Structure formats: C-alpha cells, structure tokens
Amino acid sequence: TMRKSFKLDEIDCAVCAGKLEDAIKKLDGVTDAKVNFLTQKLTLEADDASFDQVLDAVVKLTADIEPDCEILR
Secondary structure, eight states: OEEEEEEEEOOOOHHHHHHHHHHHHTSTTEEEEEEETTTTEEEEEEOGGGHHHHHHHHHHHHHHHOTTOEEEO
8 A cells, every 4th residue: 555645735624625535535446545624735545556546536536526726746
C-alpha cells in the first residue's frame, strides 16, 4: 500500500471536506483517505500498482463534488 499527501487548493468548509473524504473512501482501490480542512490536505492510501489510476479517479470525483477545489500534485 502506498500513502501520499496532496495539498488541496480552495476547500471551502469542514462539512465539504467530510463529504469529499466519505466519497473518496468509497472509490475502488482506495484503502483509506483523510481530508483535513485545517491543513488543506488530502492523505490518500491506495494499492501501489493502481495508485495513479486511483488518484485520477479522486481528482475527477473532487472536481464533481467541489468544483473550486483542486488537488495539487
């Protein structure tokens, strides 16, 4: 399992962060995810082999749920 942290740009509120975290955790290939509103960070844990595909899915999901929020890679 690989774990990486990403800076989130413009996540608006703690409720939005929680909603995003719940949705990310439901994605295939995601082992764990944490969205921290205060530090504006996403910590993503997923399988090594499919990490890039999972990250792409997370980016797309984030754009759907929080259009103003961007995951900085």
